[in-house]
Amino acid sequence: MLNRVSSFLSRPAGSAWVALAGLPMLVLIAAMLLPLFAGTSQFAAAQFGSAGQTPSDDKAEVAEKPTSTLFPETIKNTTALTPDGTLYIDSKNKALFVRAHVVFTAGLLEMLCCPVQTKEHESILSTPCPPRMVHAGLLALGAETGKPAQFGETFQPPTGEDLTITLLWKDEDGELQSQAAREWIRTATRRYFTAKLPQLPEGLKLPEEEKLRYDSVRNELLHYGVVTPELREKFLKLTNDPAFHNAVKELEKTSQPSTMDADWVFVGSSFQEDPDSNTPRYLADGGDFICVANFPAATIDVAVRSSASDSERGYEAFTENIPETGTPVLIKIQRTTDLAKGGETPKDR
Structure with a gap:
């Protein structure tokens, strides 16, 4: 030694x-x-x-x-x-x-x-x-x-x-x-999280005041930061489309912070x-x-x-x-x- x-x-x-x-x-x-x-x-x-x-x-x-x-x-x-x-x-x-x-x-x-x-x-x-x-x-x-x-x-x-x-x-x-x-x-939560979504439901316009975006090139729904239960419910009320609902739930799941392992x-x-x-x-x-x-x-x-x-x-x-x-x-x-x-x-x- x-x-x-x-x-x-x-x-x-x-x-x-x-x-x-x-x-x-x-x-x-x-x-x-x-x-x-x-x-x-x-x-x-x-x-x-x-x-x-x-x-x-x-x-x-x-x-x-x-x-x-x-x-x-x-x-x-x-x-x-x-x-x-x-x-x-x-x-x-x-x-x-x-x-x-x-x-x-x-x-x-x-x-x-x-x-x-x-x-x-x-x-x-x-x-x-x-x-x-x-x-x-x-x-x-x-x-x-x-x-x-x-x-x-x-x-x-x-x-x-x-x-x-x-x-x-x-x-x-x-x-x-x-x-x-x-x-x-x-x-990290101060970043964009993504979930696959083939296309936005027809006629749906995402609220500009929220940090929810759609990438039509990569066919992804994006959200900046944590999707809280309150935000999840707000986003789900935008449409009845099942694919959109699944993408929102995926964003909620992946955006939750966890202790470094x-x-x-x-x-x-x-x-x-x-x-x-x-x-x-x-x-x-x-x-x-x-x-x-x-x-x-x-x-x-x-x-x-x-x-x-x-x-x-x-x-x-x-x-x-x-x-x-x-x-x-x-x-x-x-x-x-x-x-x-x-x-x-x-x-x-």
Whole structure:
């Protein structure tokens, strides 16, 4: 394990750090992570990306408090892997804890979490911890990297170690809450849904004020957004045509949102030489940390086809399940195989 972490860290950090033989494993890992952290922004600086949603003054003040103050019981038996307390490792329970905060609660998504000041306009969470640090921490847990999604004649989903991601936060009463990360994400509803319809019933004119359209080229009935029971009944009253009724019912069925059920995998991003500094750059540090849309630079991605195109976005924020903007969150990341070995049934696979 130590060799794998050392090999990864040697690329961006060089070999300037000294040999630390004889120290405990986690101390060795933490020591190796420090040079990798050098040059990154401190935790209290630039907490909220300008593109995200603005938190209240109270929430912004809370978010600046150190992790050890906000989540003392959760991290009391962990080892800090960053000097600013944004990444911790629990060797006994084989888990990483990444400090983050809520920046986006409604709209289409590309990310569950992004680095600060990158993709806050399409990511529920933002973290001051560089993704390359989390990559090194996952290697320390024994996780194996995979390959990014391949688009072509045949789609190949991203591969890598299957990960379980859980989110922890404090409610308004100060009680610690925990929920599978996928519960904060649902299938996208802000798009057009379609149902086959050979032709519109003769003489039927669709109401202009509604988001119901007919495509005579593709012979499809379309509706933008969720078809509620009220809308269904309104549309069914437009005509007695059975084919039209079936299409409306199909639109209602397919437009209902559901919690994301895709697995997350440790893709591992990649390094690319920075033309300005001539040093390796970890690509996910540019924004693609924990993704819900497929990106070749992702550290962690969903193991299904999920487009980043605005017209084809697969997921959106599950607003009703997400605490308000500015809420501090700990992202708990574990290898799913470790949970299975421990006899647990993962909440999030």
